[in-house]
Amino acid sequence: MTTLVNRQFLLVSRPAGEPTDANFRLVETNVPELADGQVLVRHHYLSLDPYMRGRMNDAKSYAPPQPLNEVMVGGTVGVVVASRHPAFAEGDRVASMGGWQEYAVMDAAKPGQLRKIDTTRIPLSAYLGPLGIPGLTAWYGLLRIIKPVQGNTVVVSAAAGAVGSAVGQLVRRAGARAVGIAGGAEKCRLAVEEFGFERCIDYREHRDLPSLSAALAAACPNGIDGDFENVGGMILDAVMINANAFSRVAVCGMIAGYNGEPIPMAAPQLILTNRMTFEGFIIREHPEAWAEASADLGALVASGALKYRETVAHGLESAPEAFRGLLKGRNIGKQLVKLV
Amino acid sequence: MTTLVNRQFLLVSRPAGEPTDANFRLVETNVPELADGQVLVRHHYLSLDPYMRGRMNDAKSYAPPQPLNEVMVGGTVGVVVASRHPAFAEGDRVASMGGWQEYAVMDAAKPGQLRKIDTTRIPLSAYLGPLGIPGLTAWYGLLRIIKPVQGNTVVVSAAAGAVGSAVGQLVRRAGARAVGIAGGAEKCRLAVEEFGFERCIDYREHRDLPSLSAALAAACPNGIDGDFENVGGMILDAVMINANAFSRVAVCGMIAGYNGEPIPMAAPQLILTNRMTFEGFIIREHPEAWAEASADLGALVASGALKYRETVAHGLESAPEAFRGLLKGRNIGKQLVKLV
Numbered sequence: 001m002t003t004l005v006n007r008q009f010l011l012v013s014r015p016a017g018e019p020t021d022a023n024f025r026l027v028e029t030n031v032p033e034l035a036d037g038q039v040l041v042r043h044h045y046l047s048l049d050p051y052m053r054g055r056m057n058d059a060k061s062y063a064p065p066q067p068l069n070e071v072m073v074g075g076t077v078g079v080v081v082a083s084r085h086p087a088f089a090e091g092d093r094v095a096s097m098g099g100w101q102e103y104a105v106m107d108a109a110k111p112g113q114l115r116k117i118d119t120t121r122i123p124l125s126a127y128l129g130p131l132g133i134p135g136l137t138a139w140y141g142l143l144r145i146i147k148p149v150q151g152n153t154v155v156v157s158a159a160a161g162a163v164g165s166a167v168g169q170l171v172r173r174a175g176a177r178a179v180g181i182a183g184g185a186e187k188c189r190l191a192v193e194e195f196g197f198e199r200c201i202d203y204r205e206h207r208d209l210p211s212l213s214a215a216l217a218a219a220c221p222n223g224i225d226g227d228f229e230n231v232g233g234m235i236l237d238a239v240m241i242n243a244n245a246f247s248r249v250a251v252c253g254m255i256a257g258y259n260g261e262p263i264p265m266a267a268p269q270l271i272l273t274n275r276m277t278f279e280g281f282i283i284r285e286h287p288e289a290w291a292e293a294s295a296d297l298g299a300l301v302a303s304g305a306l307k308y309r310e311t312v313a314h315g316l317e318s319a320p321e322a323f324r325g326l327l328k329g330r331n332i333g334k335q336l337v338k339l340v
Numbered sequence: 341m342t343t344l345v346n347r348q349f350l351l352v353s354r355p356a357g358e359p360t361d362a363n364f365r366l367v368e369t370n371v372p373e374l375a376d377g378q379v380l381v382r383h384h385y386l387s388l389d390p391y392m393r394g395r396m397n398d399a400k401s402y403a404p405p406q407p408l409n410e411v412m413v414g415g416t417v418g419v420v421v422a423s424r425h426p427a428f429a430e431g432d433r434v435a436s437m438g439g440w441q442e443y444a445v446m447d448a449a450k451p452g453q454l455r456k457i458d459t460t461r462i463p464l465s466a467y468l469g470p471l472g473i474p475g476l477t478a479w480y481g482l483l484r485i486i487k488p489v490q491g492n493t494v495v496v497s498a499a500a501g502a503v504g505s506a507v508g509q510l511v512r513r514a515g516a517r518a519v520g521i522a523g524g525a526e527k528c529r530l531a532v533e534e535f536g537f538e539r540c541i542d543y544r545e546h547r548d549l550p551s552l553s554a555a556l557a558a559a560c561p562n563g564i565d566g567d568f569e570n571v572g573g574m575i576l577d578a579v580m581i582n583a584n585a586f587s588r589v590a591v592c593g594m595i596a597g598y599n600g601e602p603i604p605m606a607a608p609q610l611i612l613t614n615r616m617t618f619e620g621f622i623i624r625e626h627p628e629a630w631a632e633a634s635a636d637l638g639a640l641v642a643s644g645a646l647k648y649r650e651t652v653a654h655g656l657e658s659a660p661e662a663f664r665g666l667l668k669g670r671n672i673g674k675q676l677v678k679l680v
Contacts, residue, residue, distance in 0.1 A: 054613070061613040062585065232608060245402065254609040265605035268572060269594040272620040273394070273401040280612040 004031040004040075007316050008071045009100035015056055017259045018327065023056070024072070024320050031103050039108040040082040043098050046316070046337040047075035047128040048323050049162075050230075051282075053258040062282055072100035072319075077117065077127050078340075085109065093119045095127045100319055102339050121302040129334035130301050130308045131294065134162035137283045138228075139293040141250035142170050144286070145279045146226035150175035153220045155239050156197070158230035160187035162308070162334035163252060165195040166297075167228045169306055172196035176226075179219045181235055183329045190332060194307045203235060209266070212238040223247075232256045233263040240270040251280040258327055309333025344371040344380075347656050348411045349440035355396055357599045358667065363396070364412070364660050371443050379448040380422040383438050386656070386677040387415035387468040388663050389502075391622075393598040402622055412440035412659075417457065417467050418680075425449060433459045435467045440659055442679050461642040469674035470641050470648045471634065474502035477623040478568075479633040481590035482510050484626070485619045486566035490515035493560045495579050496537070498570035500527035502648070502674035503592060505535040506637075507568045509646055512536035516566075519559045521575055523669045530672060534647045543575060549606065552578040563587075572596045573603040580610040591620040598667055649673025 005028050012025045034040055055066040055073055066073055076098035080088050085108035088094070096114045098104035106114045117127045129135060141163075148154050154171045158164045159180025168191060171178035180191040180200035188200035199219040206212035216224070216238050223244035229236055232254030239249070257263035271278065300306035311331035313322035319337050326335045345368050352365045374380055395406040395413060406413055416438035420428050425448035428434070436454045438444035446454045457467050469475060481503075488494050494511045498504040499520025508531060511518035520531040520540035528540035539559040546552035556564070556578050563584035569576055572594030579589070597603035611618065623629075640646035651671035653662035659677050666675045 062615060236608070251608075251611045254612055257609050262606075263609065265608040266602075268576070268591075268605040268608075269597050269603065271591045271618055272594055272622075275402060275620045275622065275625065276618070277620075278611055278616070278618040280615045280617075282612075282615065285615065 004103060005029070006031050006101055006103040008102075009316065009319055010069050011056060011066050011072050012069055014058055014068070015053075015259075018324060019053070019056060019320065021320055026317060032105060034082055034084045034105065037085050037107060037109045039080055039085050039088045039094075039106045039114060041076070041078045041094055041096065041098060041104050041106055041114070042081045042340065043076045043078040043102055043104065044338070044340045045077050045125045045128055046098075046100060046319065046339060047132065048319065048326050048335040048337060049075070049133065050253055050255045050258055050326065052323065053327060062285075073097060074099050075128055075133060076104065077124050078104075083108070088114065088116070093117045093124055095132065100316065102316055122298065125310060125334075125336055126301055126308065128336060129162050129310065130166055130306055131297055133283055134334060135166050135297045136290060136293050137252060138163045138166035138170060139297060140283055140286055140289050141228055141252050141281060142167050142174075142226075144289060145250040145281065146228060146248045148174045148176035148226050152176040152225035153179060153222055154226040154228065155179050155181065155216065155220065155224050156228045156230070157181045157235045157239075158253070158255065158329070159191040159195065159197055159200055160309070160332050161230065161329075164228070164230055165191070165308060165333055166306065169196035169300075179216070179224075181216075181231070187332055190309065194309070209234055209237055209241075213241045216242045226250070228252060230255060233261075237266040240265075240267060240274070240276070243270065243274045243276055245275050247274060247276050249276060249278045251278055255327065255329075311335050313337045315339070344443060345369070346371050346441055346443040348442075349656065349659055350409050351396060351406050351412050352409055354398055354408070355393075355599075358664060359393070359396060359660065361660055366657060372445060374422055374424045374445065377425050377447060377449045379420055379425050379428045379434075379446045379454060381416070381418045381434055381436065381438060381444050381446055381454070382421045382680065383416045383418040383442055383444065384678070384680045385417050385465045385468055386438075386440060386659065386679060387472065388659065388666050388675040388677060389415070389473065390593055390595050390598055390666065392663065393667060402625075413437060414439050415468055415473060416444065417464050418444075423448070428454065428456070433457045433464060435472070440656065442656055462638065465650060465674075465676055466641055466648070468676060469502050469650060470506055470646055471637055473623055474674060475506050475637045476630060476633050477592060478503045478506035478510060479637060480623055480626055480629050481568055481592050481621060482507050482514075482566075484629060485590040485621065486568060486588045488514045488516035488566050492516040492565040493519060493562055494566040494568065495519050495521065495556065495560065495564050496568045496570070497521045497575045497579075498593070498595065498669070499531040499535065499537055499540055500649070500672050501570065501669075504568070504570055505531070505648060505673055506646065509536035509640075519556070519564075521556075521571070527672060530649065534649070549574055549577055549581075553581045556582045566590070568592060570595060573601075577606040580605075580607060580614070580616070583610065583614045583616055585615050587614060587616050589616060589618045591618055595667065651675050653677045655679070
């Protein structure tokens with residue numbers, strides 16, 4: 001095998017606020033020879049996700065910070081180009097946490113490092129979206145935390161995003177009513193036309209809490225029974241004002257504060273007066289649900305019943321700018337970087 | 341029977357901030373003749389509780405507002421002085437929601453109106469404290485929401501109050517470690533010496549969040565696994581900073597905001613990063629737990645294993661001032677008004 005050149009993005013400094021190009025360095029390295037048990041994967045797609053912003057901070061969180069001067073963490077799908085592990089062969093489609101780089105050498109023997117995926121009826125990139133972390137997150141937060149029943153109203157923020165778009169469709173399947181919140185007319189249109197939402201509120205048209213709360217009240221005449229929270233800040237405040245007794249909030253993300261903005265909750269006493277339940281979760285801590293969720297979502301994607309959108313940036317060098325766009329909500333559906 | 345004169349406190353206007361004497365009116369009325377099925381109770385003790393402040397507002401909450409010009413709502417214990425219901429006889433000890441008045445005519449046939457209580461081994465007033473709403477609330481919030489396991493650390497705000505003092509002792513019984521927060525050296529001393537707390541932090545010595553958070557960190561070297569929240573505001577913020585992964589918060593009260601002060605939650609994103617669960621609850625919505633809780637608490641009180649304190653104001657006319665004191669944390673343990 002001739003020597004392959006890999007391109008990699010390292011995090012070289014921690015952003016204050018929005019990440020800048022100076023926080024990253026694009027480097028070229030030679031792909032090393034494989035040792036026994038290793039597999040070389042050529043990445044076709046890199047997933048960009050809001051959680052990455054948290055990892056860039058040197059702060060206590062559910063995962064250790066991204067180390068400086070190492071390849072940025074990230075989910076990937078690709079194709080095996082060389083293998084010294086018996087379970088993987090050249091040409092296999094695989095998903096892994098390969099990071100922001102064109103190739104990755106994976107220790108295939110380590111559990112959870114590398115997962116073979118079936119692309120007969122499902123596109124490769126779907127394993128980063130509806131069948132990846134976003135889809136599993138949607139499934140778990142809705143079905144294990146919010147647990148909607150027929151006739152419930154469930155609000156979903158970032159409704160046109162990779163997670164929210166799946167939540168909306170799963171809400172509708174449960175016989176409940178999905179009301180989305182998204183930024184911009186185009187996202188709202190998609191939420192309603194494709195992602196199962198009965199109504200979608202454009203938060204850009206509501207710059208203060210009374211206005212947003214009134215819009216939610218109008219869209220949810222029977223109040224709010226569940227909230228799949230991806231954004232936080234004023235959006236969560238408005239939901240809480242309209243929450244029904246015994247409503248459930250699945251706290252999946254608070255992207256409003258990912259660049260360090262303060263996002264206080266205005267009236268936490270509503271947790272008591274509305275007898276609400278809040279539960280923060282991250283999907284990788286609930287492996288007991290993965291098999292059931294994957295089977296369910298896989299069938300829905302393969303049959304075309306679960307729709308999804310992708311926003312695709314091209315080439316590794318586009319990753320930082322695409323990531324900033326993600327934090328600003330410029331993407332629709334899953335934000336990917338196509339590498340091949 | 342000669343005509344009895346009843347004295348009653350009506351709520352005549354809604355307080356803005358702290359309730360003033362002008363919000364109440366003390367009236368004298370004649371006790372009416374009993375109709376069939378009615379029971380006349382002479383109140384011995386009136387319970388004063390933080391929830392009453394919420395009822396004084398004309399706002400959406402878990403219970404309808406206290407109507408103006410009617411007797412203030414409130415829990416009472418007393419003795420039957422006349423009965424036209426076969427299940428109750430003169431001399432029976434009873435608990436009810438008799439309100440801020442010396443006598444009450446109760447429709448004994450209505451479910452839940454009037455409950456006979458056994459004062460052979462348990463003092464009458466305990467049915468407003470460890471065997472009343474505060475005790476049941478402590479039991480449910482701790483054992484059904486926080487669910488401490490051996491070695492856990494549970495923080496309890498208002499640790500020397502009627503609820504908190506019971507929670508501390510139940511935490512210790514569960515083999516977990518109780519850390520209290522209370523206002524003043526005397527309350528902290530009692531929390532540790534009588535109520536099962538291993539440590540108690542005097543929040544008056546910590547006027548800002550970094551200081552209180554550092555004190556909590558020092559008192560909870562293994563972090564916080566559960567929080568029984570009675571206060572909210574800065575106290576809850578400090579707990580959240582020190583919360584462990586998968587910690588549980590039973591939201592029982594937010595007395596910091598009961599007079600209308602804003603009490604924003606500084607960093608709700610900690611719900612996600614610490615994967616916390618919050619659950620707001622009020623005990624009267626969980627009748628399925630009352631029998632088990634009452635039996636458990638009754639045995640503990642009768643044996644002397646569960647300690648409790650009372651702060652007793654004398655005479656109905658003392659109720660408004662005693663209530664203001666309760667909101668300011670002047671009481672230790674259960675705040676009562678003794679009427680006989």
